[in-house]
Amino acid sequence: MIYDLALKIGYEYPSDVKDARHILRVRPLTERGQRLVTNRLTITPQPDESRADRDFFGNALDHVLILPSHDGLSVTMRARVEVNRARPDLAATPDVAEIRAMAAAARDSDGDGPMHFLGDSRIVRLSEPLTAYAAETIKDDQPIGEAMLAFSKRIREEFDYAPGKTTVSTPLEDAFARREGVCQDFAHIMIAALRGIGLPAAYVSGFLRTTPPPGKPRLEGADAMHAWVDVWLGPDHGWAGFDPTNAMLALDDHVVVAVGRDYGDVAPIDGVLITAGPQKTTHSVDMKEVG
């Protein structure tokens, strides 16, 4: 599958800003059944410094500095991406108890080592209610792959997809208690629940195809950047994406941009601004199938 992607993020500031330093994480990765074919990033105003980099988790970053006074920022990223992921045989994955034991013992300390995705991170804190939620659904003797798909379905069924009810700073415990939120909340909830029972889970940000294939329903979360969860299925199967918002595996409808412990590691645009009031944001995504 080949897609043409366009991401546009714009900010309007209430007062002028200068010396603004940002980190952008908007370029899709080349990894695991996904290949970045072409890619262009446009930033306005023109940055005084701009440097491509890779973070610990292997994500593509752009460090950007804008010195002169400006009253807004706009970022446009266009890319052509080829996706061709093999559907894992979920029934053939190790069972949950095995994964838990292997994860605890895994000694790979690089960015995709399970050890980094088992404990608290800045946004995701392990908590008893979330651990209990996972323990209720996920049984030790189930194949991990099937258990994860079933767990994604449970979240999809029990939670309301309710844009505008939560923000990036809503604690995941609140969204969990209220059983509502958006993709980001569902991903955080799933991650906290899985880590609570010793399963490595990562946060993935990316894109979802905007128009469904003929005869299929439109997916939730396609008009902005999307979020889902990577789960470690053991050394043989590696990581696989599960999308609790749409109760599905993240395969060829999903394009990965960045992976981290939670949203804090992968926020598309990061930066501290000195302003006098709240900024206005616009954000749009277009992902068209071209072949």
Place this chain on the structure above:
Amino acid sequence: MIAPPSILPSGSKTLVRPPAAELLQARPKGPGLLDGYAPPPGVFDEMLGADDKVRPHYRQLVSTLATMSEPERERRFSSAAQYLREAGVYYRVYGAAEQGEQTRSWPLAHPPLVIERGEWAALAAGLIQRAGFLEKLMADLYGERRLIRDGVLPPAILGRNPEFLRPLANQASGRPLIRFIAVDLGRGPDGRWWVLGDRAQAPSGAGFALENRVATSRAFPDLIRDLKVERLAGFFKKFRETLLALDDGKGLRAGLLTPGPANETYFEHAYLARYLGLLLLEGGDLAVHGSSVVVRTVDGEKPISVLWRRLDSDFADPLELHPRSRIGTPGLARASREGGVEMVNALGSGILETRALLAFQPALAKALIGERLTLPTVATWWCGQEAEHAFVSENLERLSLARAFPQTIGNEEQRRPLDLGIRLSHSERLLRDLDIDPQAVVGQEIVALSTAPVFVDGKLEARPVTMRVYLARHADGWSVMPGGFARVSSSTDPLAVAMQSGGHSVDVWVSSDREERRVSLLSNGAAFSRRLPSAPPARAADNLYWLGRYVERAEAATRLVRLFTARLAEGERRGALEALVAELLAEIGVDALLADPAKGLLDRAKRAFDTASRIRDRFSPDGWRALGDVVRLIEQHLDAPEGSDLVALSSEVLTRLSGFTGLVHENMYQFTGWRFLQAGRLIERGQLTALAAAALGGEETPEGGLEALLEFCDSRISYRRRYSVDLSRETVLDLVALDPLNPRSIAFQVNSLKTLLDELPGMRRGESLAPVSRRAARLAVRLTTGDASEANAKFLSRIADDLGDVSDLLSERYFTSGPKANADRLDVE
């Protein structure tokens, strides 16, 4: 499972803690210094041997103390206390929420802890070995991570460690990542020193150790000489040279990066910066360009490449580290990663303070240095392992539970830098975590600490003691500060030693056999060359400028309050003049109509004092103390029962304020920083004089208005000398507004300001004027060419407005670089 070596005496598995009263009865003795001195049984005492005799290295101290009369001892202790008070040594204590934080004077107890030189040498060798071990540990965790790959350390110790900072994960480059660390030690009943913990994030206390030493030298100059106590200055001198050499010969200044005045050990940061000649920098003083770091100074951006970091790593960069940090520098993590700045210690070094690491010492040492660590470590069991978890759960009564990992920001159990945290605290949370999240918990053997003698109410008492020792890494290896920073408990309970909960510090003396040559940071024998101080950071200049303004404003407010009350005190009724004075006071934030206008004065004085506290490294402790005295005077007045004399208070406050001004004028180095302070004073004085003259000397001046104006401007005597005639509006206004020779006149302030501005960085004679200078020059012309007859209220208010504009232009030119307004983060929904 193999239990770690035990610190308890063999055969004894429970800790003996007899009540103090019992102890006193245990050793009845005749009168004398050691009368009633009774270390608890079963612990090691630093002064008394097991045979109840004074240990040889304590004999000199004991005999000298014994020959002193009690008043003589008290006199010596108070000279030490006086030194600490005058030097302004303080420590911030977090009290109950409603009182907020308090600063309190430094608690130094006597006599020092004396360590015999042979024993010290062995200890130092063990510490140097340990520092080398920690250096290798850090290099591995932030480099190859072989310890994890080879299974020496369980993965969770890295994976869920909040101090494993992933943006720096691969920063190891072969250069040492740690260069200044501290090790906390306690002596067990067997007489050996045990490592209680390592401090590598931003170890505090070295500055306090220096101050303790100066203070004890005041109290016991004779003993220091007789015992040939090892000096500390050499250690710091070498560390300073090391820091300066880290920039690879670029000859740049090094800085000390502080979290800022709100930090509990800010005093120490300011002190060490001054002592070592480092720039005291906050995150907002720095900016990152490419991968290099610059200081925002009033003379533009200046490169800096070495930072002694006293700011916790996670706060250092809001962009790549803690996103909510308001005290960091965006981009600093990348600059550090790319070698643009050398941080001492490297970001992420807090990982070495992980208690869980103490449970793996022998294996770590074998893997990293191939030998055993000679200093034993307090027995620690990490509950992330099944057998250890079971052992700890079954032995709760003889172990203490503690956090396995350094605490993250915002956690209520946040670590306090001077708190050793060796305490029997089976808090509910820890017990709960032992059940539901055992990886987060370690069990540690309860250390029965040795006791050292300290004077309590004139008598020596045996108090549990711990010692923090500092080490620095130089090009040729690690060196130990010969002495240190010891803490004694406020109770006889050998389990609790924490500064926050009321403990005291004592100096540590290492007795030596050689006469040491005095080393001082002041002279290094190198060729003399006079160098100008570098330009101050914009933030410091900003604070100096406002300090100048606030001190002047406090003085003006005090004069006005005195005017307001003096006439009432003489039985006059409140009239038109008082109404005008009250209006003026309201403009500078003092409500004269309150029952006691001194409340407003207190606010003014505090504002000045707080501003001064932010730049303690920039002027003398005397100046700081003078401002503190003003605050205290007014507070005492407000606390006093009714009837305290406001006029007398005002006069006293004015005396202290002019004391401050005098100190600044006489003692402060008259360069860029001083000029900003001075500019603040001149602008404030000019502005307030113009406002007062407009109000009191206007066309319809009330009865007594002209005298009041002269009084406010402290120009009565000048007036009498200059004009023999009676008071007239024109002559009074001429004197306070236009007369260039009256140091209180507006014209005098403006002329001085004009000269001063020309000397500020970036102002070059012959080039076109900066807006701020142009504005001041025009104002000066207006005042020079003005005539007393045209000095009406409108003319005077316009001068006040113009000075306001000069202030704005000055701020815009020099200070508007650091973040001040609301810092906001970009959010994408």
